[in-house]
Amino acid sequence: MAAGESCELVQEIIYDPSFVQKLFDEMSATYGLVNLVSSFGVCRKWRQYCLRQIEISSGCTTVDLMTGMGELCPEVAQRLGPQGRIVAVDISPVMCAQAQQHQKSRFSCTVEIMEADALCSSIPDDSADVVVSSFGLKTFSLRQIERLAQEVKRILKPQGTFSFVEISVPPAGWLKVPYLFYLNRLIPMIGRLLLGNPENYRMLGIYTRAFGSCHRVVSAFRNAGLETEVRSFWLGCATGLVGRHAEQLPGHAAV
Ligand SMILES: C[S@@+](CC[C@H](N)C(=O)[O-])C[C@H]1O[C@@H](n2cnc3c(N)ncnc32)[C@H](O)[C@@H]1O
Numbered sequence: 001m002a003a004g005e006s007c008e009l010v011q012e013i014i015y016d017p018s019f020v021q022k023l024f025d026e027m028s029a030t031y032g033l034v035n036l037v038s039s040f041g042v043c044r045k046w047r048q049y050c051l052r053q054i055e056i057s058s059g060c061t062t063v064d065l066m067t068g069m070g071e072l073c074p075e076v077a078q079r080l081g082p083q084g085r086i087v088a089v090d091i092s093p094v095m096c097a098q099a100q101q102h103q104k105s106r107f108s109c110t111v112e113i114m115e116a117d118a119l120c121s122s123i124p125d126d127s128a129d130v131v132v133s134s135f136g137l138k139t140f141s142l143r144q145i146e147r148l149a150q151e152v153k154r155i156l157k158p159q160g161t162f163s164f165v166e167i168s169v170p171p172a173g174w175l176k177v178p179y180l181f182y183l184n185r186l187i188p189m190i191g192r193l194l195l196g197n198p199e200n201y202r203m204l205g206i207y208t209r210a211f212g213s214c215h216r217v218v219s220a221f222r223n224a225g226l227e228t229e230v231r232s233f234w235l236g237c238a239t240g241l242v243g244r245h246a247e248q249l250p251g252h253a254a255v
Contacts, residue, residue, distance in 0.1 A: 014206070015141040017091060017117050023139075023200055024068075024092035030196035031095075032069055038190045043167075046238045047134045050165035051075050053231060053242040059083035060129035063155060065118045065148075066090060066136020070099035070111075076132065077107035084109035087128070091117050119147045123155045131155065131162040138166055138204075138211040145217045149224035158247040162226070163240060168213035170236035179237060183208055214239035 013019055024031070035043050051072065056062060058081035064072050067088035076086055086109060090096050096115045103111060114121065118136070131152050140148060152162055167183075170176055183205040191201030211217075214230045221228040221241055228243035 011141060014203070015139070015144060017119075020139045021091045021093075023203060024090075025094040026197060027200050028069070028092065028094040028098055030191065030194050032071075034187070034191050034194050034196055034201065037194065038187045042234070043135070046165050046167075046233060047072055048075065049231075049233050049238075050132060050134050050163050050240055051079075053163040053240060054130060054132075054161040056080065056130050056132075061085045061087065061127060062130040062132060063123060063128040064088045065131060065133040065152075067099055067113070067133075068095050068135075070103040070113070072132055072134050073099075073103050073107065073111060077109045077111070080109045082108040086111045087114055087123060088112070089114045089116050089118050089121055089123070091115070119144060119151060121151070121155075125154050126157045128155045129157055129160050131160070133162075133164045135166055137164060137214070137217065138207040142217065142220065146220040146223070149221040149226060152221070153224045153226055153245060156226075156245040158245055161242075161244045163242045164214070165233070165238055165240040166211065166214060167208050168211070168236055168239040169209060170234075171213075172235060175235055175237070180205075180209065214241045217241070 056076060056079040058079065060080060062076050062080060064076065064086060067090045070088050073086055073088060088099055088111060090099065093115050096113050099113050116122065137145065156162065170179055187205060188198035188201040192198040213236060218228055218230050218241060221243060226243050227246045228241055231240040231242055233240065
């Protein structure tokens with residue numbers, strides 16, 4: 001088999017939704033702790049940055065794509081208040097079960113946990129005021145990200161906003177080398193120490209390297225008709241996509 005063919009085959013496997021689902025089903029027992037310890041708590045900050053890029057008004061409907069264990073939900077719920085609604089989507093049934101167990105009863109707003117593929121969910125058209133997502137982009141191929149962008153456009157109401165954040169490969173060489181060493185070597189070791197499967201944590205490094213940064217995928221969002229900007233955090237160790245569905249609300253002509 002030629003090198004190009006084997007590379008395509010690897011891509012086909014690692015971006016297959018059932019492969020990704022199994023990966024996170026397996027990681028769910030240790031994901032939260034490994035994530036927190038291996039990032040020295042920085043991942044929490046990056047989730048906050050993600051939410052602070054946009055306004056989340058009380059009473060609105062917010063969709064959290066690739067929700068995991070619902071890590072964004074506490075801060076979103078605080079902003080939404082009792083009249084608000086969160087639809088938290090994840091493809092992994094075990095992650096969804098954890099989200100259900102950890103989150104649902106603690107919030108005053110309505111939380112609906114939906115086990116679904118974010119690329120083809122049953123969320124109705126024009127139903128979300130806001131779409132958010134933390135660390136859920138890297139396990140998609142470029143083609144899947146194009147599909148995701150179309151889905152974000154479909155489910156957002158006109159003038160609805162979105163914010164995504166993802167761990168990224170920083171552009172500066174002096175930072176990139178130690179950062180990749182950390183991703184590829186140290187995180188799997190931490191995963192093993194905390195009783196996870198190091199191979200699964202190694203996969204996260206592989207996805208992150210292939211993903212690069214949000215600069216690589218911003219055109220997919222723009223081509224879907226979403227006004228989108230890239231944000232960079234911590235010298236590009238994380239990047240974000242922030243934007244809105246630019247169509248006017250019915251009855252509000254553009255000026
Ligand atoms: C790295 S975790 C991020 C979880 C969480 N948002 C956080 O901040 O830690 C990525 C999550 O995306 C989910 N996921 C991956 N592909 C998906 C898809 N096609 N549809 C829905 N969820 C998906 C995985 O099951 C996993 O829970």
